[in-house]
Amino acid sequence: MIKHIARRTIMQSIKRNKWMMAIVGILLIMGLAACSNNEANTSNTGNEEEDAGEPVVSETLKVAYASDPDTLDWSYTGASPTRDVAWHIFEMLFALDNDFAIQPMLAESYEVNEDRTLYTIKVREGVKFHDGSVLTAEDVVASIERWGKISSVGKTTFTHIESVTATSENEVQVKLLEPYNSLLADFAAPKSALMIIPAKVAEAAGEQPLKPEHLIGNGPYAFEKWDRGQEIVVKKFADYSAREEEDWGGLTGKKTAYFNEIKFMIVKDPQVILNGLKTGLYDYGQSIPTDLNEVVASTPNVDPVTYMNGYSTITPDKSEAPFNDIKVRQALNHALDKKVIAEATYGSEEFYQLDGALFVPKQVELYSDKGSDDYLAYDKELAKKLLEESSYNGETLKVVYSSNSEEYNKIAQVAKQQLEEVGFKVELISYEWATYLEKWGDPANWDLVVIGWSTRFSPNELGMLVPNIQSSGWYESPRWSDLIAQWGEAETEEQQKEILTEMNQTVNDELPFIKIANLTTLDIKTNKIKNYENWLGQRFWNTWKAE
Numbered sequence: 001m002i003k004h005i006a007r008r009t010i011m012q013s014i015k016r017n018k019w020m021m022a023i024v025g026i027l028l029i030m031g032l033a034a035c036s037n038n039e040a041n042t043s044n045t046g047n048e049e050e051d052a053g054e055p056v057v058s059e060t061l062k063v064a065y066a067s068d069p070d071t072l073d074w075s076y077t078g079a080s081p082t083r084d085v086a087w088h089i090f091e092m093l094f095a096l097d098n099d100f101a102i103q104p105m106l107a108e109s110y111e112v113n114e115d116r117t118l119y120t121i122k123v124r125e126g127v128k129f130h131d132g133s134v135l136t137a138e139d140v141v142a143s144i145e146r147w148g149k150i151s152s153v154g155k156t157t158f159t160h161i162e163s164v165t166a167t168s169e170n171e172v173q174v175k176l177l178e179p180y181n182s183l184l185a186d187f188a189a190p191k192s193a194l195m196i197i198p199a200k201v202a203e204a205a206g207e208q209p210l211k212p213e214h215l216i217g218n219g220p221y222a223f224e225k226w227d228r229g230q231e232i233v234v235k236k237f238a239d240y241s242a243r244e245e246e247d248w249g250g251l252t253g254k255k256t257a258y259f260n261e262i263k264f265m266i267v268k269d270p271q272v273i274l275n276g277l278k279t280g281l282y283d284y285g286q287s288i289p290t291d292l293n294e295v296v297a298s299t300p301n302v303d304p305v306t307y308m309n310g311y312s313t314i315t316p317d318k319s320e321a322p323f324n325d326i327k328v329r330q331a332l333n334h335a336l337d338k339k340v341i342a343e344a345t346y347g348s349e350e351f352y353q354l355d356g357a358l359f360v361p362k363q364v365e366l367y368s369d370k371g372s373d374d375y376l377a378y379d380k381e382l383a384k385k386l387l388e389e390s391s392y393n394g395e396t397l398k399v400v401y402s403s404n405s406e407e408y409n410k411i412a413q414v415a416k417q418q419l420e421e422v423g424f425k426v427e428l429i430s431y432e433w434a435t436y437l438e439k440w441g442d443p444a445n446w447d448l449v450v451i452g453w454s455t456r457f458s459p460n461e462l463g464m465l466v467p468n469i470q471s472s473g474w475y476e477s478p479r480w481s482d483l484i485a486q487w488g489e490a491e492t493e494e495q496q497k498e499i500l501t502e503m504n505q506t507v508n509d510e511l512p513f514i515k516i517a518n519l520t521t522l523d524i525k526t527n528k529i530k531n532y533e534n535w536l537g538q539r540f541w542n543t544w545k546a547e
Helices: 010-014 018-031 080-086 135-148 154-158 183-187 199-206 271-279 292-295 324-333 338-346 380-389 408-422 434-438 476-488 491-511
Strands: 002-005 058-065 094-096 101-104 107-112 119-122 162-168 169-175 221-227 231-236 259-266 304-315 395-400 425-431 448-453 514-526
Touching: 058 080, 058 162, 094 476, 101 107, 107 408, 119 135, 135 154, 135 162, 135 169, 135 199, 154 183, 162 221, 271 292, 271 304, 304 324, 304 408, 324 380, 324 408, 338 408, 338 514, 395 408, 395 434, 408 425, 408 448, 425 434, 476 491
Parallel strands: 058 259, 395 425, 395 448
Antiparallel strands: 002 107, 094 101, 107 119, 119 169, 162 169, 221 231, 231 259, 304 448, 304 514
């Protein structure tokens, strides 16, 4: 057996044994984005180490949040509004640290047999859930099995799993059908995440989203209440079982709750958010339009917070006409001037990057710029020609986007103009976030959807390419499915780079979605918030508010 001990990074553990290093190195490559802390987190918040001072416990942190989540079930959806609240409540067996390395969280250690088909995971002892019950292997098994049924990542993972069993009170065995080198990367995926919940909750919820009474995790904050459209409140969990590692960051290591409660207050107007920070009504504001960057920079006592956050897209419904015709999708791609859309939407190049790859350059192990040659293939005359040759009959395209996002609104407006210039007829339809998600689920409601995808860490997490669901516009592709299978079997970095290039090329050829640009998100915070680590979304453990 190959043994892996907690409280070390996986890389530190495997240095003890060259053969162990060869095998586990494969696991690391599958799920890590090898970018440095300085590169990934581009905060302009100043030198926090010098002025953070001593930690202070405060009563309430008030977060102005732009979107009301559809659900707080972190396994059920990959939506950022769900994730940013849920990861305060729930924790995972394995999670990504600040440098995107896979680390144990609720796992204490794990072992892999020689043919890499059996994982034995020891679960940390004495960890309490918010209902007072103690974490056991049965809870882990029930959570993994539910995740395999409802999560887009979990469904892919379970095509490789033969069984998941509890072999003792604190030990779980995962038996694979064949070696699958992405297993730990999938377990650590922060989208549609493998969050651990009590077995009785997993069984009661089944394949439906968790109801409020089922929002029981073991994170540093416990769910308190949710007034839809108003606020979500989480309370400090007094019996939280923290890890000891203070230098891991990200979603793992030691977590300390310095606020007795956090209020995620639904505020849709960014100017209201900015004014609220000036007056002390809010402490943190999420998703500020980048055209307010200069205003933020000149506002006293308000700090900008920036971080890489995936990319924006326009996705066609491929389940029916007109976009079930590849020529219509090709006309769409050639009609859209991504550079113009990005400039109009994000303003400064500080907040967008033109790149057609599936991952971003900072994700060194996952990035390949090959195979995306047609990303900037803007050609109005060719678009008109393709449209004339296609099955498009002049029907009006319904372009759907969320009214909560000024970014989506700008993309939709510019895209409408460009599409109409080549002969498409276009109707823009906006909905409040929760309604937008609901409408997205029925192909009768839309032809194109404007949506942003936050940073992913494995091809298995690319929701815009999951077969036959709304997120991908009901994409069906044997070519893509075969590449996903190859990814799970790849053993070398060279093999992975070849697969990543072919993945780019498949998207380039089949056009399941149209990528606009890589994004850098702008949030704001009061300068009283200290020791804040910005990392792919809002996390409020290990940070405090100076009085």
